[in-house]
Amino acid sequence: MGTPQLFEKLAIFGVGLIGGSVALAMRQAGQVGTIVGVGRSGDTLQEALALGVIDRAELPEIAVEGADMVLLATPVGQFEPILRTIAPHLMPHAVITDAGSTKGDVVASMRAALPALIHRCVPAHPIAGAEKSGVTAARADLFQGKNVVLTPLPETESSALDKARAFWRACGAQLVEMSVEEHDRIFAAVSHLPHLLAYALVDAIARRPDAERILGFAAGGFRDFSRIASSSPEMWRDISLANRDALLSELDAYQAELALLRRLLAERDGAALEALFHNARRARDAWIKNSQTQRP
Numbered sequence: 001m002g003t004p005q006l007f008e009k010l011a012i013f014g015v016g017l018i019g020g021s022v023a024l025a026m027r028q029a030g031q032v033g034t035i036v037g038v039g040r041s042g043d044t045l046q047e048a049l050a051l052g053v054i055d056r057a058e059l060p061e062i063a064v065e066g067a068d069m070v071l072l073a074t075p076v077g078q079f080e081p082i083l084r085t086i087a088p089h090l091m092p093h094a095v096i097t098d099a100g101s102t103k104g105d106v107v108a109s110m111r112a113a114l115p116a117l118i119h120r121c122v123p124a125h126p127i128a129g130a131e132k133s134g135v136t137a138a139r140a141d142l143f144q145g146k147n148v149v150l151t152p153l154p155e156t157e158s159s160a161l162d163k164a165r166a167f168w169r170a171c172g173a174q175l176v177e178m179s180v181e182e183h184d185r186i187f188a189a190v191s192h193l194p195h196l197l198a199y200a201l202v203d204a205i206a207r208r209p210d211a212e213r214i215l216g217f218a219a220g221g222f223r224d225f226s227r228i229a230s231s232s233p234e235m236w237r238d239i240s241l242a243n244r245d246a247l248l249s250e251l252d253a254y255q256a257e258l259a260l261l262r263r264l265l266a267e268r269d270g271a272a273l274e275a276l277f278h279n280a281r282r283a284r285d286a287w288i289k290n291s292q293t294q295r296p
Contacts (some may be wrong), residue, residue, distance in 0.1 A: 006031040006166050011067040013060070013082055013116040015048045017124060018099045019073030020138025023053045028140040036063045039074075048135045052164045063087045069167060072098040077238035083113035090114075095163045096121045101187060101235075103151045103180040105242035110153075119157045120163035125183065127151045127172060133232050144172035151180045188246035188293055193254060195236050195245070198229040 010026060012019045015037040026032040034176035035052035039045050064086045066069055072079055079098065090096070096117065100106045103123050110121045128146040148168045152161050165175055178186075205211055240247060264272045 001016045003096065005033055006163070006170060007069045008033045009067040010069045010071065011038065011063040012036070012054070012061075012071045012073060014074035014078075014099075015039050016073065016133050017045060017129065017133050017137045017142075019071060019137070019141035020048060020051075020053045020135040021128075021140065021172055022071055022073065023048075024138055024140035025084070025143055026167075029172075030168075032069075035040055036067070039210040040073075044135055051135065051136055051138075053138060053149060053251070057265045060085045064089050064094070065092075067091060068094055069163070070094055070096045072096070072100070075232075075238045076102055076109075078241050080109035080113050082134060083109060085113055090117060092117075092120075094120060094178045095160045095167070097124045097164050098168065099124065099126050101191065102244075103183045107151075107153065107180050108185070118153065119155045120160045121150045121153060122156055122161055123153070123180070124164065124168060125151075126171075128173075129231075132191070141172065143168070146173055147176050147181055148173040150175055150177045151183050152177065155235045157205045174255040176200060184243050184246050186245050188250045192239055192243055192247050193250040196240065196251070197230050197254070198226050199236070202226050202229045281293040 010023070010032045012023055015023065019037070020123070023035045027035065034056070035054045036056045036058050037048050038043055039048075042057075043151065044273050045054070047055045060082060068084070068091060070090070074082065076098075079100065082098075094117070096110070098106055098115065100123070103125065104125050107121075110123070111118055114121060116178060125147045126146065128142050128144055128148075143203070148171075150161070150164060150168070151219060152164075167248070168175060168286060204213055208214060261273075263269075264276070
């Protein structure tokens with residue numbers, strides 16, 4: 001006899017790269033019975049059906065009927081309206097988790113829309129992705145060996161947390177738990193700010209009258225730095241606004257660093273510039289070495 005399935009029915013809101021990859025991972029692990037998809041685009045849902053990512057496409061109210069796991073994988077700005085719509089239809093034992101890149105706003109939405117089920121909510125953030133978005137980019141191994149951060153609430157029941165842990169582990173993820181506040185502060189620095197910088201650089205060049213000629217000479221360095229500017233603008237609009245306070249602090253710190261660089265250049269202080277570059281290289285090399293050591 002095989003291992004019993006963890007979940008009878010999984011409802012996924014947003015069957016794109018993340019939501020689709022969760023569906024494929026859970027199906028491959030044999031840990032789910034039925035997967036139902038919900039989305040704004042009928043074409044996307046039909047594509048997900050044709051690819052075998054989901055079993056059915058349903059309206060929100062119907063999708064969560066009988067679902068013991070609900071995953072929100074839409075842009076975070078859509079969470080609260082979705083939660084308010086499905087609140088009367090959720091099973092009392094359902095676990096609600098998400099894949100949002102910010103957590104403070106997600107928790108606020110959960111508290112506002114699901115006061116009676118807040119004890120079944122386990123906010124999460126899978127640290128995995130790809131340049132391409134959409135269900136056609138989904139793959140079963142997207143989360144293998146990748147971190148998923150869980151930010152359980154004081155009200156979260158241990159049974160709900162255990163279910164969420166099992167859910168993300170079945171996708172192949174490694175789990176890290178931290179507070180909502182620590183999560184948003186950390187990811188403002190290492191994820192949200194880099195995306196803003198990539199968008200800003202490409203936008204600044206694109207606005208120049210000779211942008212086409214300048215980009216004609218761009219090579220590997222520009223490609224590497226600007227890669228994440230190909231990410232979903234809607235998603236990163238929502239993330240930026242959701243983590244506004246932490247991101248403003250990081251922008252201020254980065255602007256201070258830019259001011260320092262400008263001063264060193266203006267003063268032709270080569271020794272100080274080189275020292276700064278050495279410090280940055282040492283920090284990055286140590287990070288790369290540690291991340292390679294930690295890989296399973």
